[in-house]
Amino acid sequence: MRAFQAEELIAEIINLEAILNLPKGTEHFISDLHGEYDAFNHILRNGSGSIRAKVHALFNQELSAAQMDELCFLIYYPEEKISSLQLTHSLTADWWFDTIERLLIIVRFSSSKYTRSKVRKALPKTYAYILEELIYQYDEATDKKAYYQQIIKKIIALDTADHFVIDLAYLVQRFVVDHLHVIGDIYDRGPHPDKIMDALIAYHSLDIQWGNHDIIWLGAVSGSKACLANVLRISARYGNLDLLEETYGIDLTALRTFSRTHYKENLQFKPKKNPYRDLSGIEISDAMKIQQAMAIIQEKLEGQLIKRRPEFLMEHRLLLDKIDHGQITIDHSKHSLINDCFQTIDWSDPYHLTSEENKLITDLLEQFQQAETLNRHMAFLIEKGSLYLSYNHNLLIHGCLPLNEDASFQSITFAGQTYAGKQLLDFFEKNLRLSFSQPWQTEDFATDLVWYLWCGECSSLFGKKAMKTFERYFIKEKATHFEEKNAYYTLRNESDVCQKILNAFDLTYSDAHIINGHTPVKLVKGESPIKADGKMLVIDGGFSRAYQHVTGIAGYTLLYNSFGMQLAAHKPFTNKKIAIQRNDDILSTRQIVARQTKRLKVKDTTIGLSLLNETARLKKDLEHLQSKGNEIEGLAYWD
Incomplete structure (x- = not known):
């Protein structure tokens, strides 16, 4: 193992403490997929509506509703959408230029909460250098604007714009959701x-x-x-x-x-x-x-x-x-x-x-x-x-x-x-x-x-x-x-019972939740997925078509970002081919579950706790090194 000097320790401590102050990444929770691949695939690609929300936030004053729909589906299904568009009309150099610029804006916006190192690792190798230049385009008002525009024009001139757009679309998908939780039942019922x-x-x-x-x-x-x-x-x-x-x-x-x-x-x-x-x-x-x-x-x-x-x-x-x-x-x-x-x-x-x-x-x-x-x-x-x-x-x-x-x-x-x-x-x-x-x-x-x-x-x-x-x-x-349910399914409506369960897992925080799947929430009968004063969240809303007549919807998903939690209820997904042709997204309604009074940062997360412990260890190593004048071993790097 290589020994490290004080300067390297200081640099890593600075790096880790900077990461700790980045906004918390978005978690995406999904449950009870039961082989329903098409609906799952669409929800995964659109981040339970997160991409649509970002597109509307960035381009609501610039694009029409139809244009924003088309941009969303270009991000969800880039290969298929490009092929579909090419069948109906010629995609001009101006179209490619505008599309690339808009996708770059979304990539910059959605990747802003990550370190440059993490972004770099996500870039496709073919265009990694070019993408890094374009993503970190901070000085558009200066003479460098022509430099950036020339890069995009050359990509189009070399007839590689379609590949570039596809890579940008998948980068947006990658950056919109930092981590996915699948809360059980991938198998049975559905075919895939x-x-x-x-x-x-x-x-x-x-x-x-x-x-x-x-x-x-x-x-x-x-x-x-x-x-x-x-x-x-x-x-x-x-x-x-x-x-x-x-x-x-x-x-x-x-x-x-x-x-x-x-x-x-x-x-x-x-x-x-x-x-x-x-x-x-x-x-x-x-x-x-x-x-x-x-x-x-x-x-x-x-x-x-x-x-x-x-x-x-x-x-x-x-x-x-x-x-x-x-x-x-x-x-x-x-x-x-x-x-x-x-x-x-x-x-x-x-x-x-x-x-x-x-x-x-x-x-x-x-x-x-x-x-x-x-x-x-x-x-x-x-x-x-x-x-x-x-x-x-x-x-x-x-x-x-x-x-x-x-x-x-x-x-x-x-x-x-x-x-x-x-x-x-x-x-x-x-x-x-x-x-x-x-x-x-x-x-x-x-x-x-x-x-x-x-x-x-x-x-x-x-x-x-x-x-x-x-x-x-x-x-x-x-x-x-009749199959008699365990008392849990009645008692989980009581906040003190949920807190007792959370305490048993050392989750004593006031903002802690239990997140369940397994039992379809019967929305058509007035059942709520939010129980026990918000302590319990049940996100089985019927991805499986076998359950949708009981639930009245086609699945719940949960999003947890630095601002809080949102529960999304989804309407049924019809057909991928038709959806791409018509820009027919899964209609979703969102409900705020928990809003943070102060924006969450990495230091507030499970990973953040590991980084805090690592930072404390490195500081001790640095003190030891400075007092002894020796090199030390065992430095770990984090993104």
């Missing part, structure tokens, strides 16, 4: 979680809080056959088997053959309507049969797991052995079964897989664990993910902190140790990471605990007493389908 994952992998700065639907995919790759059965059943239920086959390369031939051999069409298992394409008759028929096959295999695997893990306290979910001559006894009440697809069950040992079922699920598990793209996506979820995150005075968690009715933390005991609250979540996460690191272990405690996170009563991701998949498929009475 893979595209969302690819976009997240390419994103400049983010974290992910795992959702319950993400967990079963992680569990499947980690070796949980019970999680795998759920993934396959849900994929069939939502008409997304092509995601498994075409994107992740999972061969479902054996599963189709098995399902066609043992099961018949059953409307109770008809797949949900795929919002992106109409399923063929064969696809619908196969989805019905695969759902039945996986529902039975799932019940068997989960029954085996419940039996080997009595500490999970889930014996009441052992249902196959409660079936007798077309009826089932649940909680001392008998119910007639409306479906009869139990032909692979041996009633003397109902949780035993047939040899054919065992071979099938074992082969599918091996395929999941060997699928390259799927494993890359799951590895990224592990790398960037966590069950919760304390960040900038906020607690980010997909689901809940399990509570008792008296607002005490609900506890559960594993191997003689009782866990509750933050300690319980830490225990869950430790075991999930252990399971993922040992995928060859398929029935160990850690892997079984991943499945518990999907549907266990004390799971922070599930938050209910029991999952009623069996009842929804096989029992007509709606009352049996």
Whole structure:
């Protein structure tokens, strides 16, 4: 390690203390994407309306509404918008010049809160020097104005203006949002979680809080056959088997053959309507049969797991052995079964897989664990993910902190140790990471605990007493389908309860918030996403089209910048191609959640705390160096 002189220490202390006084960067919170890539992609590109707000602030007196709309879409989708414009009219040198100048104004404005070093690192290598010259154009009134204009004119003359505009557009997207928080449920329901994952992998700065639907995919790759059965059943239920086959390369031939051999069409298992394409008759028929096959295999695997893990306290979910001559006894009440697809069950040992079922699920598990793209996506979820995150005075968690009715933390005991609250979540996460690191272990405690996170009563991701998949498929009475929520979902409306939870995570600040996803906010029924006097923010507003009839909107997002927090409620996104042609943005309404009386700076953030600690360390090193006259080692540089 290289030794550093006093002058270098002094320079770095000055640098860090200057960074601490920059405005806090903008955080963008998004949740419950459920495979809805097109809407997610648009929200990501427009920064939940942040780009539109900046365009209007900068050009409201200069451009018409239509021109500002066109400029916004040029920033959102530069390649497609340029191609669309070129089809309708010739893009003149003057158009290119004016467009580049306007984009440079937006880049300067949106990058002003960052250090020059951070901006430089974000610049594309091809035009890095030119862009740096143009971005830091402070003296337009001097003779240098001609110099800057000549650079732009030469870019146009060399027929590279389109590439330059594209790079500027993506710089605006990059600078408008400093950090992205994804608060769970990337997977299931919608058809393109893979595209969302690819976009997240390419994103400049983010974290992910795992959702319950993400967990079963992680569990499947980690070796949980019970999680795998759920993934396959849900994929069939939502008409997304092509995601498994075409994107992740999972061969479902054996599963189709098995399902066609043992099961018949059953409307109770008809797949949900795929919002992106109409399923063929064969696809619908196969989805019905695969759902039945996986529902039975799932019940068997989960029954085996419940039996080997009595500490999970889930014996009441052992249902196959409660079936007798077309009826089932649940909680001392008998119910007639409306479906009869139990032909692979041996009633003397109902949780035993047939040899054919065992071979099938074992082969599918091996395929999941060997699928390259799927494993890359799951590895990224592990790398960037966590069950919760304390960040900038906020607690980010997909689901809940399990509570008792008296607002005490609900506890559960594993191997003689009782866990509750933050300690319980830490225990869950430790075991999930252990399971993922040992995928060859398929029935160990850690892997079984991943499945518990999907549907266990004390799971922070599930938050209910029991999952009623069996009842929804096989029992007509709606009352049996009801899934009782944890007390958290009532108590989170009380500010003192929210503060108690925040305190448990050392978030004792008056401006601290809990930010949840998981439960769609029913705006059409008058529910508010802002609860507990602003302490609780729920941002699941229905990105998934399956929920939009319940929520009345198409998703919430949250923006947190140096001036405070704003909640954005979004209308449905129609079609990317049409949107680009018509400059048809997602209509959003914003609501101020918290306004800062004093503008927040980097020193007020989680990163700022690290920088303050580093500055204090460097000052001590400098004092030591000055007193001893020696060189020191271990200098760290920050942006």
